[in-house]
Amino acid sequence: MTGSAAIIGGGVIGGGWAARFALMRWEVRIFDPDPEAERKIGEVMANAARVLPMLYEAPMPTRGAITYVGTVAEAVAGADWIQESVPERLDIKHRVIAEIQAACSPDAVLASSTSGFKPSELQQGAARSGQIMVAHPFNPVYLLPLIELVPSAASDAAIVTRAKEILTAIGMYPLHVRAEIDAHIADRFLEAVWREALWLVKDGIATTEEIDNAIRYGFGLRWAQMGLFETYRVAGGEAGMRHFMAQFGPCLQWPWTKLTDVPEFTDELVDLIAGQSDAQSGHMGIRDLERLRDNNLVAILRALKQQGAAAGKLILDHDNSLRASLGDEIPLVTVRRVVPVDWTDINGHMNEGRYGQLFSDASEELMIHIGADREYIAAGHSYFTAETSIRYLAETHAGEDIRVTTRVALGAGKKLKLWHQMHRAADDALLATCDQFLLHVSLETRRSCPPLPHVAAALDRLAAAHAEVTA
Structure with missing residues (x-):
């Protein structure tokens, strides 16, 4: 799900909202009268672009454009989601909400980042109370998934439902607060x-x-x-x-x-x-503290993700929703991702054990592509790695965008040989290669055996296609 978002009021919170939407392929328009707004939000965006992709194994969506506009009306025209993050003064919020509603679609979600006001207070004197609600985030918005979504009795149920769907689609957790209460939960x-x-x-x-x-x-x-x-x-x-x-x-x-x-x-x-x-x-400067905070949050969230627990389960589910099936390109691009901070060692570059994980992930993607997926494994069949040879050709650092291409060098009967190459996206530099030999096995006997016919046929087609290119 994508669309356009209007951010009214930048700052730390508004900038975090802008980054979260833009990194999830939404077009974003920002209005903030602060002459330094573009610089400040740019710094928030840079932080977000560095760390949010580290949470995911799947490739990130194409980044949406961020545009700075000169009026509230320009920002909200045609927007699907409008996030108000102006100072915590009710008179200012009422004035801004009136400006927004004079120019926005009646069906748009109009949400406030307020931590102190109830939605019924924001709705006082509004042209359309039904589209106004509270969507209270937590800093940094681009990493922490919790959003306290607080409607009032006057809020339109259909718009509230759409708000929850949008927040979920951009990887956040909408906690629907059932009753208005000061300071929410x-x-x-x-x-x-x-x-x-x-x-x-x-x-x-x-x-x-x-x-x-x-x-x-x-x-x-x-x-x-x-x-x-x-x-x-x-x-x-x-x-x-x-x-x-x-x-x-x-x-x-x-x-x-x-x-x-x-x-x-x-x-x-x-x-x-x-x-x-x-x-x-x-x-420590504020940017140093933010960077340390974000690095630590990524490491903690990834640990929770590995266990499928708490906020990590949310990220795991969102990661799976972002993962697209492989196409027919040769060689196959089996991994597109950003290197997370917890993959680095004492030397500051990617730990050699993580290369093994990365190439293992590439093999699993290829297995899924030929039909040896989770259902196939649950039915008692899989591929086991028998031999691996990795060459480390250049340093890889946290935050770098990388891809792995995979070619079937041998696909005959129960034998599968793969050739992986890892490249840096920025300059296409070859960072590492992996020669991997796998055997198809029965999980019941734990011995090698031929793959089932549909997997064998898919592997034959892929091996033949790859052989034609490399011949």
Whole structure:
């Protein structure tokens, strides 16, 4: 699913929305009166273009164009999705929404990035309340998939459904918030943690760095994969959540926290927090911190993807939806992808073990192409690698766009010999080659055997075609 998106208000959030849509083949038009908007959004786009493709094994869609326009009307004309990310002032949002609705299609999704206002507040005085809803993202929008989608009773159900379909198609997770509530869902947790953290610093119990360490070395790692309730279910042991509630429920009456109290927001508190934060992270620039954050997020999300868990399952499903079947080109392009950060070693280039994975992925794509797919394997047949020879010809680095071409050198009976070549997309440099010999096997006997007729016929045709080209 593709279309055109209008981004009203750039900045970090608007720029993240623009990058997510553009990298998923949407045409994007941006309106932002800031004279520095194009530079700022360009930097966000550069970050996104570097890291988002690292999440996927499938080739990324062709990037959609980003156009900067001079008026709201130019941005929203004909747009399928309109994302408002202007400052958190209701009067500004009302004025901008009125401008948008004067020029946009009545069927367009009109979503606000607001973290503080309810959709019914945004709809006050609007020409068409039904198309307005909240779509609250999390920074960086181009990597974190959660979107809190909050309609009101006045929101058009058909437009809400289309909004969920669009968000899913661009790899995001629309969490449909069933009832309006201040700060939606996730920010209420964040506010509670933030408030308690301010007290701990103010009272001299912990520094900003110690609090961050408590989160990132402890429960933050559990939350990334299990969330809150599943974490506590496990903590209840074999008896589960009921036992956990019985064991730890009474402590809710103890005066441990200050969640109902807010520390006085004084200059002294600001100086204390800011000073500790500078001591903790002031040696790094904001772009350095963003790059570190994005690299870490990619590595964490890819680990979850490998396990098919939490946000990783979402990316895995989206990756499969992006993967197209192989065409008839010779040699076959079996892999198109970007090298992720977790594939590099201490020398800063791609680890040799990942070459084996890459060429294995290429072989699996060829197997699928000839009919030896998951169903075929589930029925008890497959190909096993018997011998591999890899030559490393040039360095490969994280973020590089690469492709692997595959040629059938031998396809006779139970024997399959493949010749893989790995190229860098930017300059077509040959980075590595792989000579791979496979045998068809019965998964029941674990011994070699001829492939089933439809696979054998497909392999014969492919081998003959490749032999003609190389003859």
